Amino acid sequence: xxxxxxxxxxxxxxxxxxxxxxxxxxxxxxxxxxxxxxxxxxxxxxxxxxxxxxxxxxxxxxxxxxxxxxxxxxxxxxxxxxxxxxxxxxxxxxxxxxxxxxxxxxxxxxxxxxxxxxxxxxxxxxxxxxxxxxxxxxxxxxxxxxxxxxxxxxxxxxxxxxxxxxxxxxxxxxxxxxxxxxxxxxxxxxxxxxxxxxxxxxxxxxxxxxxxxxxxxxxxxxxxxxxxxxxxxxxxxxxxxxxxxxxxxxxxxxxxxxxxxxxxxxxxxxxxxxxxxxxxxxxxxxxxxxxxxxxxxxxxxxxxxxxxxxxxxxxxxxxxxxxxxxxxxxxxxxxxxxxxxxxxxxxxxxxxxxxxxxxxxxxxxxxxxxxxxxxxxxxxxxxxxxxxxxxxxxxxxxxxxxxxxxxxxxxxxxxxxxxxxxxxxxxxxxxxxxxxxxxxxxxxxxxxxxxxxxxxxxxxxxxxxxxxxxxxxxxxxxxxxxxxxxxxxxxxxxxxxxxxxxxxxxxxxxxxxxxxxxxxxxxxxxxxxxxxxxxxxxxxxxxxxxxxxxxxxxxxxxxxxxxxxxxxxxxxxxxxxxxxxxxxxxxxxxxxxxxxxxxxxxxxxxxxxxxxxxxxxxxxxxxxxxxxxxxxxxxxxxxxxxxxxxxxxxxxxxxxxxxxxxxxxxxxxxxxxxxxxxxxxxxxxxxxxxxxxxxxxxxxxxxxxxxxxxxxxxxxxxxxxxxxxxxxxxxxxxxxxxxxxxxxxxxxxxxxxxxxxxxxxxxxxxxxxxxxxxxxxxxxxxx
Ligand code: ADP
Numbered sequence: 001x002x003x004x005x006x007x008x009x010x011x012x013x014x015x016x017x018x019x020x021x022x023x024x025x026x027x028x029x030x031x032x033x034x035x036x037x038x039x040x041x042x043x044x045x046x047x048x049x050x051x052x053x054x055x056x057x058x059x060x061x062x063x064x065x066x067x068x069x070x071x072x073x074x075x076x077x078x079x080x081x082x083x084x085x086x087x088x089x090x091x092x093x094x095x096x097x098x099x100x101x102x103x104x105x106x107x108x109x110x111x112x113x114x115x116x117x118x119x120x121x122x123x124x125x126x127x128x129x130x131x132x133x134x135x136x137x138x139x140x141x142x143x144x145x146x147x148x149x150x151x152x153x154x155x156x157x158x159x160x161x162x163x164x165x166x167x168x169x170x171x172x173x174x175x176x177x178x179x180x181x182x183x184x185x186x187x188x189x190x191x192x193x194x195x196x197x198x199x200x201x202x203x204x205x206x207x208x209x210x211x212x213x214x215x216x217x218x219x220x221x222x223x224x225x226x227x228x229x230x231x232x233x234x235x236x237x238x239x240x241x242x243x244x245x246x247x248x249x250x251x252x253x254x255x256x257x258x259x260x261x262x263x264x265x266x267x268x269x270x271x272x273x274x275x276x277x278x279x280x281x282x283x284x285x286x287x288x289x290x291x292x293x294x295x296x297x298x299x300x301x302x303x304x305x306x307x308x309x310x311x312x313x314x315x316x317x318x319x320x321x322x323x324x325x326x327x328x329x330x331x332x333x334x335x336x337x338x339x340x341x342x343x344x345x346x347x348x349x350x351x352x353x354x355x356x357x358x359x360x361x362x363x364x365x366x367x368x369x370x371x372x373x374x375x376x377x378x379x380x381x382x383x384x385x386x387x388x389x390x391x392x393x394x395x396x397x398x399x400x401x402x403x404x405x406x407x408x409x410x411x412x413x414x415x416x417x418x419x420x421x422x423x424x425x426x427x428x429x430x431x432x433x434x435x436x437x438x439x440x441x442x443x444x445x446x447x448x449x450x451x452x453x454x455x456x457x458x459x460x461x462x463x464x465x466x467x468x469x470x471x472x473x474x475x476x477x478x479x480x481x482x483x484x485x486x487x488x489x490x491x492x493x494x495x496x497x498x499x500x501x502x503x504x505x506x507x508x509x510x511x512x513x514x515x516x517x518x519x520x521x522x523x524x525x526x527x528x529x530x531x532x533x534x535x536x537x538x539x540x541x542x543x544x545x546x547x548x549x550x551x552x553x554x555x556x557x558x559x560x561x562x563x564x565x566x567x568x569x570x571x572x573x574x575x576x577x578x579x580x581x582x583x584x585x586x587x588x589x590x591x592x593x594x595x596x597x598x599x600x601x602x603x604x605x606x607x608x609x610x611x612x613x614x615x616x617x618x619x620x621x622x623x624x625x626x627x628x629x630x631x632x633x634x635x636x637x638x639x640x641x642x643x644x645x646x647x648x649x650x651x652x653x654x655x656x657x658x659x660x661x662x663x664x665x666x667x668x669x670x671x672x673x674x675x676x677x678x679x680x681x682x683x684x685x686x687x688x689x690x691x692x693x694x695x696x697x698x699x700x701x702x703x704x705x706x707x708x709x710x711x712x713x714x715x716x717x718x719x720x721x722x723x724x725x726x727x728x729x730x731x732x733x734x735x736x737x738x739x740x741x742x743x744x745x746x747x748x749x750x751x752x753x754x755x756x757x758x759x760x761x762x763x764x765x766x767x768x769x770x771x772x773x774x775x776x777x778x779x780x781x782x783x
Contacts, residue, residue, distance in 0.1 A: 013076065014041040015053045015102070015112035019060040020179060023075050024169035024186065025096040025121075034089035035063065040111035042079065042090050050079045053100060053114055056183050067105045067112065073119065073187045076100045096169070099186065123165040124191055132195040133167050139202040140174065146209035150174055168194050175201045252280055255296055263305035268465045272299045295402065298409060298463065302416060307423045307471065308381040312343040317378035324374040325367055326508045327500070330754065334495055335375060357450050359431070359476045359484075362497025363727075365547020368477045369427065376425035381473065384419045386411045388442070389430035397445035399462035409462040412449050416467065423471035431488065432478035443485045450474055450491055498726055498754060499546030499614070501734050505539050506532070513552045521559040528562045530555065530576040537581045541588040546614070546727070558584045599705050599778055602697035606689030607710040607732055607740070609724030614731030616708055619674055619689050621697040626669030634674035639684050643713070644672050647691035650717055650769065651698065658699050670694065685722035687713035688741065691769055692776045702778045708732045709741035709772060717769035721745035726752045733757045739764060741772055 016038040023029050031054075033042050045052040055074035057065050077094040084090055099119040107113040137159050144150060158170040172185045175198065188194040259272045279292045314336055321332045338358065360368040369385060376383035391397065391411075399410035408414070415426055434443050448454050449469055457466035476492060478484060484492070500508065514530060521528075530538070538558075543550040558576055561584050565571045574580075582588065608617045632644050651658065652665055672690060688711040696703045710728055712720040721743050730753070732740050742749075744765040750758065764775050 012106060012113055012115050013051050013053050014044040014048070015055055015070075015074075015105070015114045016041040017057050017065045017070055017112075018054045019057055020182070022173055023054055023077055023094055023096045024172050025075060025098050026166045026169050027173050028080070028093065028095045029173070030091060030093050032085070032089055032091050034085075034087070037064070037111045039088070039090055042082070042092060044111060044113075045079060046082065051097070052077055052079060052094070053102065053116060054094070055102065055114075056179060056186075058179075060179060067108050070102075070112075071183050071187075072102045073183070074100055074102065075186070076116075076118070119189075121165045121189075121191070123163045125164070126192075129164050129192060129195060132192075132199055133164055136167075136171060136195070136198055136202055139199075139206060140171075143202065143206050143209055146206065146213055148176075148205070148209060164191055164195070168198060171198050171202075176205055177201060252276065255279075255300070258300040259296075262300045262302075264299070265304060265465075265468075268299065268304065271465050272296060275299075291402070295462075298413075298417070299465075302413070302463075302467065303420050303422045304467075306421045308379075308421050310346075310379075310381075310423060310471070312339050312346075312379060314340055314343070317375075320378035321371070321374055324377070324512075325371060326511045327504050328367065328371070328497075331371070331495055331497065335371070338493070339375075339379075356493040357474045357476060357491050359478060359489075359492035359494045360497055361478045361481055361494055363479060363499055363546035365545055365549030365552075366497040366499055367547070368497055369429070372425060372427045372475045372477075375473070375475070379425065379473070382419040382421050382424035383427070384415045384424050385427040385429055386415050387429040388446070389433035390435060391442050392435035394442050394445050395461065397442045397449065399460040401461045402464065407462050409460045410445070412458065412469065413460045413463060413467060416469075416472070422468065423473065425473045425475060428474060428476045430478065431476045432480055432483045434485075443488050447488055447491070450476075450488075496726070496752065498730050498752075498757075499734075500548060501730070501757070502536075502539055505543075505548055505551060506535055508548050509535050509539070509551055509555065513548060513555055517552065517555045517559050520556065521563045523559060523563060523566075527566055527573045528559055528576070529574075530558065530581075531578075533578050534576045534581050537578045538585070541590055542581075542585055544590050544615070546730070554585055599702040601700050601702050602693055604689045604693035604696065604703050604776065605705070605708040605737065606686045607708050607728035608686070609683070609727050614724065614727030614729070616731055616735045616737065617674060617686070617689075619672065619686065619693040621690075621693040622671045622673070623668050623697050624671070625667065628666045629669045631669065631671045632673075633671070636674060637683070640674075640686055643684055643687045643690055646687060646713060646715055647694050649715055650691055650713065651694055653715070654717075658695055660698060664698070670697075683722075684712040684720075685710045685724075687711060688719055688743075688766075688769065688772050691717075692772055695773060696777060699777075703776050704739070704778055706736070706738035707741065707776045708735075708737040708739070709776060711741070711743040711746075711766070711772075713769060719743040719766045719768060719772065725749035729753050729761065730757055733760055738762060739775065741766055741775055743767075 016033060017035075018031065023031070033039055042052060053074050053076050055070040055072070058069055058071060062069050075096045076098050077096050079092050080095055081093040082090055099121065100116040101119050102114040102116045104115050105112055106115055140148075140150070140155070140158075144155075154170075155174075158167060158174065161167050161170070168185070168191060172182060177185070181197075181201070185194055185197060188197065255276050259269060259276065262269075262272075264272060275292055275296055279289055279296070282289045282292070317339055318332070318336055321335065325332070335358075360371065362368060372385070373383050388411075395410060397410045397412060399413060400407035409417075416422065416424070419426070428446070431446070434446070449458050452470060455469040455472075458469045459466050481489065481494065509530075510532070514535075518524065518528065538554050539551060542554050545551070558581070562571070562574050562576075565574070576584065602621045602623070604619050606617045606619050608615045630644065630648055632641055636644070648665075648670065651660075655662055655664060672694070674686075688709045691713055692703060692709065695701070710722055710725075712722055714720065725742065725746050726749060729740055729750075738760075739762045741764045744767050747765050750763065764771070766772050766775075
């Protein structure tokens with residue numbers, strides 16, 4: 001082991017208590033002995049052999065320690081030099097000789113005398129110890145670089161020592177340690193353990209030094225920045241004074257002015273003045289002052305009393321709606337009626353409030369937004385639109401409270417500020433995509449904004465004062481009604497935009513879109529045009545939509561390219577015909593969304609409903625020799641797959657009726673395919689169409705290409721009611737279908753379908769598959 005206790009070396013020496021043991025064997029230090037007991041002890045020692053035992057106090061705050069207050073392991077030191085201070089204290093240069101353990105105190109009255117034994121330590125050499133010594137040396141240098149102060153000569157001595165015990169003892173003096181930690185090092189008997197502890201201590205110290213350095217550089221920076229700012233401010237003040245302007249309060253005075261001009265309601269004005277007072281009292285260095293300024297900016301900029309003239313002239317409005325939009329006759333009529341009701345309310349002093357809120361429902365691109373814009377134009381009001389799609393947080397509608405860092409008003413108030421008047425036409429887009437979660441229910445906040453009973457004092461969390469929304473003309477839009485919360489739906493007057501027929505699209509393009517895009521591309525001198533057949537090609541081969549958005553985009557693409565050609569002087573003017581269309585737009589995107597060219601075996605025409613409106617859909621069935629398997633392809637959902645199974649079961653159960661052999665299925669494989677794989681298809685409504693295609697294929701009977709059908713089928717062949725009839729029927733009409741087969745229970749849905757569609761179509765309502773086959777199959781051939 002690294003130490004030995006020699007019983008023979010027991011002896012007696014005076015003891016002095018020290019508050020912090022900064023002498024270890026082999027180290028020197030100057031200590032001040034001021035307490036009476038210590039002074040007596042040192043005097044005794046000086047008279048004897050100048051040797052003294054230093055024992056550390058367990059608690060450095062005790063002034064007159066008793067024997068029990070001292071640790072038992074200490075250091076025997078020799079007193080090298082002494083001098084007496086002004087107040088009788090003795091300064092002594094002491095040198096640590098060896099580690100001792102006190103066995104007993106022989107005197108402890110005026111000073112301590114103790115019997116002790118020497119604790120010998122011997123250094124040990126091992127790679128590990130050497131490595132630790134090296135590591136500690138390196139770390140100490142690092143600590144010095146970070147700002148630790150160590151006497152240079154002393155440090156050199158330590159670093160040059162070859163003896164691990166001596167090294168560790170000196171290190172125990174150098175390290176920044178607590179009393180018990182230092183005592184613990186003194187008492188440690190295993191050199192390896194001792195060095196390990198020192199490794200930990202030195203690492204700890206470095207960490208602390210690093211943190212200190214970071215902090216001090218930060219404070220330094222802040223200090224410098226603060227100084228710089230105040231110097232600049234002082235300079236600014238002087239400049240402004242020189243120029244005769246009273247700096248500082250200038251913008252505060254401006255606020256006074258702005259508040260007066262904003263024509264706020266009384267309550268709001270008071271609030272604004274209160275905030276301004278607070279701002280005036282605030283130091284400009286207070287970070288809160290910028291929040292108060294932002295808040296005041298909002299208050300003074302909101303159109304509390306700014307209104308567009310609110311006159312409704314139904315005749316003019318009608319003219320404007322017609323100017324801006326082709327067709328949409330019924331919709332325009334309903335809007336005009338609605339405006340008339342508003343005007344009546346106003347005449348009867350009901351403040352011109354909206355009876356209910358309009359809700360435009362329909363697929364994208366059918367003119368919902370542009371009709372809203374047109375209403376604003378016809379009323380001479382501002383138009384703004386905000387999208388509610390994906391909003392889940394109530395605060396998005398109603399704002400964040402001001403205590404929240406970076407708080408702002410919600411979208412309602414933001415929209416009003418953007419409009420700059422308090423009676424704009426305010427379109428709330430995509431209310432069907434409003435979400436809700438733990439952050440509150442945005443639809444509740446929306447309801448409050450829309451409700452004429454409440455919205456004259458709409459409260460935004462940020463504003464803290466109510467804003468009157470009752471003059472706003474709200475219009476909401478949605479793609480579908482299903483996802484609108486009932487409470488909200490109750491307040492809405494729904495107007496359906498069913499989507500356009502091919503003919504309507506053509507007319508819209510001709511009367512509006514082409515003109516609009518010519519202007520947008522600065523082709524105002526008839527430099528470009530698209531022929532009628534060119535337009536029809538674009539509609540048929542490059543777009544597949546219920547609205548006209550894609551169509552407008554394609555027209556824009558063509559004009560963009562022509563504009564470039566004109567600038568590059570390749571052409572002077574251009575009329576785009578059928579053949580030019582593909583030059584500008586590339587190969588056809590859609591083969592044909594129209595009906596099949598001829599009546600075919602194994603194909604039926606179904607009707608599908610998608611978010612973008614309705615569409616027709618072909619179902620193909622192929623029969624081949626095999627072992628009775630049913631294969632399905634073309635992105636079919638589970639429900640649709642089940643429909644295929646059900647169709648097959650229906651046919652198998654009635655094999656005789658269709659002239660098939662009982663075991664027909666064992667010798668063939670059936671493949672059902674629904675082309676145009678990009679659109680995932682699901683839902684039970686293709687049941688009738690799948691069964692028809694299957695029977696057509698099995699009996700080799702062609703189907704009528706002008707007949708389309710939709711409806712669910714039961715295993716017994718009953719036709720069940722389905723949804724989305726309106727969109728589906730319009731899609732059928734668009735595609736050139738002549739006859740639509742619908743389940744009997746869907747008859748009621750025809751009411752919603754526009755007359756221009758109804759008059760072109762022949763409807764057959766069925767209760768059973770047999771009735772479908774009679775209409776859909778061309779002629780019955782028995783096998
Ligand atoms: P939505 O809001 O329904 O998605 P938009 O109002 O954005 O559709 O319409 C898309 C584009 O089609 C707009 O440029 C719009 O002016 C035009 N448009 C749609 N319907 C008509 C119409 N009946 N007459 C003239 N332009 C129309």
